[in-house]
Amino acid sequence: MKILIVDDFSTMRRIVKNLLRDLGFTNTQEADDGQTALPMLQAGDFDFLVTDWNMPGMQGIDLLKNVRSDPNLKDLPVLMVTAEAKREQIVEAAQAGVNGYIVKPFTAGTLKEKIDKIFERIEGS
Amino acid sequence: MDTQDKLMADVTLDQARHLIKCLESGKVEEAREAIDGLSQIREASLFCEVGKLTRQLHEALSNFQLDNKLTGLAAQDIPDAQERLNYVIETTENAANKTMDSVEKCLPISENIKSTADELLNDWGKLYRRELKPGEFRKLAGRVETFLTSVSSDSSQLNGLLTEVMVAQDYQDLTGQVIRRVITLVQDVEENLVHLIKMFGSTEEYQKAQKQDVKHEGAEGPVIDKTREDVLTSQDDVDDLLSSLGF
Structure with a gap:
């Protein structure tokens, strides 16, 4: 399982990376915004994307939309981990095809729960 | 009433009494002069008011410069x-x-x-x-x-x-x-x-703007204002919203 973590704050990337490792996902890479992340996704064989929303360059929501409109990436599971919590933003992310949405600050338990749920659903479908 | 106003009132009263006296005793010429005198006083007090306003404006401006950090x-x-x-x-x-x-x-x-x-x-x-x-x-x-x-x-x-x-x-x-x-x-x-x-703008508009609802658009990071109704405050609320959307 190869996972890309996208966040403009290196400390947050590090936290997510450590939590993922704790859950048994050791193969992770990092990008600091959507613009850097998109070519990595297009070039690499990533199985899962964890992204922040509010980033300079390309924001997480636009990265999600780009992923969904790319024929090679459209089925990539995407988990949003963000401080953005406006009702209309969550609706927008849902409409854009996000697979999970976590609001910061979050706990290790929440991350595990959402990831489990995403994979359960993928395996079930 | 400050001393200047009182002085002016006294002078006006004196002039008016003088005018009545003149009219009663039929001194038309003197009465006319008295009327001129009275209107001069009125002009003088008008100038005095303008002077006061000018001084206030000047003080306000220099005060502003003093406080102006x-x-x-x-x-x-x-x-x-x-x-x-x-x-x-x-x-x-x-x-x-x-x-x-x-x-x-x-x-x-x-x-x-x-x-x-x-x-x-x-x-x-x-x-x-x-x-x-x-x-x-x-x-x-x-x-x-x-x-x-x-x-x-x-x-x-x-x-x-x-x-x-x-x-x-x-x-x-x-x-x-x-x-x-x-x-x-x-x-x-x-x-x-x-x-x-x-000093230079409209206090009314300022007060109106204080009460106005601000429209928040786009990504804005963590929202601290707990009274805002467009923001969800917990993961549970987010989960509820998503499940209502069929997630």
């Missing part, structure tokens, strides 16, 4: 505040990294203690169940001794690392002080701006 704020305090806030970002980032460095060093130590302890416990059980072969007890005893020695030194190492984590939290005090100063600056700027609006 805007130049200083723009030239010194605001650039200084930017530096201070950058310092907060750097300091909190360093603290987070220092903490994670230490935690990442702690994790393999505690994982190792756990796995060795699990193995020993397993073999210890064999001892109780008399499943150990004759030579194995000596080996197990040796492993227990090595483990106890390593736990002792591992614990000191963990203590050291945990102390580092604790000390790394000193950023809270440092950044707290810096942020408090920036808050004072923001209050200062607000006061000066309000003053400026009172």
Whole structure:
């Protein structure tokens, strides 16, 4: 399982990376915004994307939309981990095809729960 | 009534009495002069009012310049505040990294203690169940001794690392002080701006703007205003919203 973590704050990337490792996902890479992340996704064989929303360059929501409109990436599971919590933003992310949405600050338990749920659903479908 | 006004009233009253006297005694020419005198007084008091207003305006302007810290704020305090806030970002980032460095060093130590302890416990059980072969007890005893020695030194190492984590939290005090100063600056700027609006703008519009709902668009980071109704406050609320959308 190869996972890309996208966040403009290196400390947050590090936290997510450590939590993922704790859950048994050791193969992770990092990008600091959507613009850097998109070519990595297009070039690499990533199985899962964890992204922040509010980033300079390309924001997480636009990265999600780009992923969904790319024929090679459209089925990539995407988990949003963000401080953005406006009702209309969550609706927008849902409409854009996000697979999970976590609001910061979050706990290790929440991350595990959402990831489990995403994979359960993928395996079930 | 100030002394100047009282003086003027007295003079006017005198003039008026004089006018009546003139009219009663039929001194038309003198009466006409008295009327001229009265209208002069009126003009004089008008000039006096204009003078007062001019003085007030002048005072207001020079007062404003006296209180006016805007130049200083723009030239010194605001650039200084930017530096201070950058310092907060750097300091909190360093603290987070220092903490994670230490935690990442702690994790393999505690994982190792756990796995060795699990193995020993397993073999210890064999001892109780008399499943150990004759030579194995000596080996197990040796492993227990090595483990106890390593736990002792591992614990000191963990203590050291945990102390580092604790000390790394000193950023809270440092950044707290810096942020408090920036808050004072923001209050200062607000006061000066309000003053400026009172002098040159419309207080009414300012009060209207205070009550206006601001439209929030796009990404804005964590929302602190708990009264806002367009923002969800917990993961549970987010989950509820998503499940209502069919998630």
